[in-house]
Amino acid sequence: MEAVSRFPSSILMLFQLLVLFLNCCHSNAGGSLIGVCYGRNGNNLPPPQKVVRLLKSQSLSKVRLFDSDQTVLQAFANTPFEVVIGVTNPEIPSLALSQEAALSWVTRNVGAVIRNTNIVAIAVGSEVITCSKAAPLLLVPAMKNLYAALLKLGLDKKVKVSTPHSMSVLEKSYPPSEGAFENVFIASIMQPLLEFLAQTESIFMINVYPFYAYKNEINNISLDYALFETNKGIIDNNTGLLYRNLFDAQVDAVFSALAAMGYKNLKVVVSETGWPSMGDATEAEIVNMNNAARYNGNLVQHVLGSSGTPLRPGAQIDTYIFELFNENQSPGPSSQRNWGLFKPDGTKAYDISFEVKTESYSEGGNTGGSIIPLENQTYCVAIPSSSFTALQEALNWACGPGHVDCTAIQPGQPCYLPDTVSSHASYAFNGYYQSNNLDPSACAFSGMATITSTDPSYGNCAYQGSDLSTGGAANSRHHSGKRLVLAFLILLLACLH
Structure with missing residues (x-):
């Protein structure tokens, strides 16, 4: 009887965790x-x-x-x-x-x-x-x-x-x-x-x-x-x-x-x-x-x-x-x-959503609309106001002992310009952060870096983790989220049996 009394509460807990997870997503x-x-x-x-x-x-x-x-x-x-x-x-x-x-x-x-x-x-x-x-x-x-x-x-x-x-x-x-x-x-x-x-x-x-x-x-x-x-x-x-x-x-x-x-x-x-x-x-x-x-x-x-x-x-x-x-x-x-979103009868003046879309946004047909990411991928970038000398030392460490591939910020490469320590450090810091599975501690750099969801890629310079790069970190996070939901469902079915 004691086991039976705990059975519903375990299912309830799994449902609550699943709902919490989906809300977070x-x-x-x-x-x-x-x-x-x-x-x-x-x-x-x-x-x-x-x-x-x-x-x-x-x-x-x-x-x-x-x-x-x-x-x-x-x-x-x-x-x-x-x-x-x-x-x-x-x-x-x-x-x-x-x-x-x-x-x-x-x-x-x-x-x-x-x-x-x-x-x-x-x-x-x-x-x-x-x-x-x-x-x-x-x-x-x-x-x-x-x-x-x-x-x-x-x-x-x-x-x-x-x-x-x-x-x-x-x-x-x-x-x-x-x-x-x-x-x-x-x-x-x-x-x-x-x-x-x-x-x-x-x-x-x-x-x-x-x-x-x-x-x-x-x-x-x-x-x-x-x-x-x-x-x-x-x-x-x-x-x-x-x-x-x-x-x-x-x-x-x-x-x-x-x-x-x-x-x-x-x-x-x-x-x-x-x-x-x-x-x-x-x-x-x-x-x-x-x-x-x-x-x-x-x-x-x-x-x-x-x-x-x-x-x-x-x-x-x-x-x-x-x-x-x-x-x-x-x-x-x-x-x-004529700034209105709605007509006086309550219909929309044009199609617009007030929720985050899970696919590309392109209003008015083939307009080349901005791409809205499916997940909030994060990046690690340098804080520009940091000490020049300290940033340079951190950059050297990331490209050396940190084992970040810094080829892209070398002269003639796509991320070399702008030729500033802050820009180069951002690329190197992000590389270290991405290679360490987005661990927040990998974006510390003595307080000279910060985590952002704004993709810092530009022109032909694709930061690791960007949809423009081959890293696919955002995609992997998307699938890992699906796998976690699936795990919850499997646990729930196990309880039911």
Whole structure:
């Protein structure tokens, strides 16, 4: 009888282990999430209750609102969505000049609804520093008053206070390693703003639009590079890092600018990004349904299926797509009214998935879409800021006693350029890591290396473990995962017999 009583529990345990394993296999290893911006500047949009049902039908968990409309907040009550609410630019002066006004705003728009609506952040204004004439100097005071109100209500740990920026706050964004904020903003606004974000453990919000960068530099930027499509990439000669898409390059420029100000540990959230699907006749070359589908589709796969950026491997970078619907009352050229992912009736404007795909992504037919790996293969790369001398010594060891085949980084070979110690060390470190079965301890190198899921291969230089190489490490991991599932099933059948 005792053996019989243990029998069901053993089966239950195997089922639990199997479910846990399968969940791990399908989880987002990078930890980054996709959200959507829900704007309502249109006269043909569905009511908020229908919008919530639409979002529930998709694999989305985060939504950003541009205001604090009570009807919308009530629609998101008792749902799993993380909600970012907005302070409009015109509201900033009163909140900056009156603590009472800030307390009233927070009490009404956060305190009264947060028990049922999962508000996680307040976005104060939109691109205030670069787009508003009156509000920039009032921005930080408004943020401080709002935070003080949250503190008074005991909500300061749950709700962050931040503000979305345009990429125009950067004086320089290329190469990414030289990203820097505009000097005119640093002392008066950016320094106190970053200090506030750091002190309150908040986030840095940035609106990243490869669309505008490409549109303004169409002769210098490849469309495939802007759309996450297959391309030879661009190397940052200062770091030796390879960039295969413009999105990562822009985000890393922000990371560099923050580091230059002494705030490298601030978490970055992409508060807006997207690509319009329709525009004026003069915009037809780059503004069309195909490009919008390719950009947003590849963006989702990139954010959910990767881990950080070349400069910040492993960083969680939650990203909000602009936007849920076309807003037919938005001013400006036609493209400004056609950023939507969905039509007002709830059907998709174009085919797009909000889940990681297990096969190649190619939107709009034979477009040469980016390949999304079946598994999150990892690599070991050098940390560029490491000591030059120490990196050289580690490189020598890897290519000597470490028994790594370093032929590819010799002069004339495919991985010789860029001829930097950091680049060569990355190749050698990864070779040692791969030959030691992806053991994390094989990527230590005295703290001069880090593990990343971003394939560092470039051009004709294929790193060991890449789909481009003959190593096939990713494929072997994929099959080993299948073998482990099979082992669980065999054990289960053994218990049943």
